[in-house]
Amino acid sequence: MPELAMITGASGGVGQALTQLLLAEGYDLALVGRSMEEVPDAERCLAIRQDVSTPEGAENAVSECIDRFGVSPGALAHCAGMVFIKPLHRTTPAQYRECLRANLDSAFFMLGAFVRRLMDSGKSGSAVLVSSVAAKIGIANHEAVAVAKAGIEGLVRSATASYASRGIRVNAVAPGMMRTSATERFFSGPHAEEQIAAQYPLGRYGSANDAASLIAWLLSEEASWISGQIIAVDGGLSSVRPVIKKF
Numbered sequence: 001m002p003e004l005a006m007i008t009g010a011s012g013g014v015g016q017a018l019t020q021l022l023l024a025e026g027y028d029l030a031l032v033g034r035s036m037e038e039v040p041d042a043e044r045c046l047a048i049r050q051d052v053s054t055p056e057g058a059e060n061a062v063s064e065c066i067d068r069f070g071v072s073p074g075a076l077a078h079c080a081g082m083v084f085i086k087p088l089h090r091t092t093p094a095q096y097r098e099c100l101r102a103n104l105d106s107a108f109f110m111l112g113a114f115v116r117r118l119m120d121s122g123k124s125g126s127a128v129l130v131s132s133v134a135a136k137i138g139i140a141n142h143e144a145v146a147v148a149k150a151g152i153e154g155l156v157r158s159a160t161a162s163y164a165s166r167g168i169r170v171n172a173v174a175p176g177m178m179r180t181s182a183t184e185r186f187f188s189g190p191h192a193e194e195q196i197a198a199q200y201p202l203g204r205y206g207s208a209n210d211a212a213s214l215i216a217w218l219l220s221e222e223a224s225w226i227s228g229q230i231i232a233v234d235g236g237l238s239s240v241r242p243v244i245k246k247f
């Protein structure tokens, strides 16, 4: 039953794709980003300018949503985060901190603010966080993001244990490479697109819609008996050996 959903990272690739899907499903939306301004439907959407990587920003985001719609959001899609690819030995302390702040701190504070208000209202709900294939399998030069996303996966499991009895579901999706504003720079070389696609058993890289449609489903009633799961959306990458059989 569509209701009120909050999407963080709403200005990004996955956030925008999810916005379209949830609007089509009938949700009202609180769209959160540090520079969020325009919304696709002013009647049903609220733009919230907050940095949810801070505790205050996350709490303010939920408060602004409640002020406008009169209820706390029953669905949270936490799409805020950053793609950071650099070998460990060349990653500066500042880059590491920034990667953890954008990915892990934001998930921790945002999920906390969401759950707190849901508990105050006595409502059940559903949250979906975004991990990465790099948290499950070793991918070179992904050390900082692997640390951050592995933290998110632990957060999903512990929060499931804490809040399942209150009817609050917590899951994550774990995408492989999706072509969005965050990754466009990796597609610039002459053969980059083919090389990236060739890494995936299904023969293509991902789109924002691949992750967004899984998130939308996890938020829906159709997934009402699913919690504590990390679901890969990675063209099969994390489940097969790296050598792909050629026919």
Ligand SMILES: NC(=O)c1ccc[n+]([C@@H]2O[C@H](COP(=O)([O-])OP(=O)(O)OC[C@H]3O[C@@H](n4cnc5c(N)ncnc54)[C@H](OP(=O)(O)O)[C@@H]3O)[C@@H](O)[C@H]2O)c1
Binding pocket: 008, 009, 010, 011, 012, 013, 014, 015, 032, 033, 034, 035, 036, 050, 051, 052, 053, 079, 080, 081, 082, 083, 101, 102, 103, 106, 130, 131, 132, 133, 174, 175, 176, 177, 178, 179, 180, 181, 182, 183, 208
């Ligand atoms: N693209 C991929 O290949 C890929 C692969 C695996 C996982 N992921 C994960 O998928 C999620 C979405 O990625 P995407 O490709 O859609 O990235 P994106 O287009 O860069 O969108 C991410 C959004 O997060 C917001 N953001 C960044 N830092 C923030 C912060 N500190 N506080 C609040 N918002 C912040 C930004 O919005 P504002 O600037 O408006 O705040 C940005 O628009 C991320 O968690 C990413 O790590 C992506």
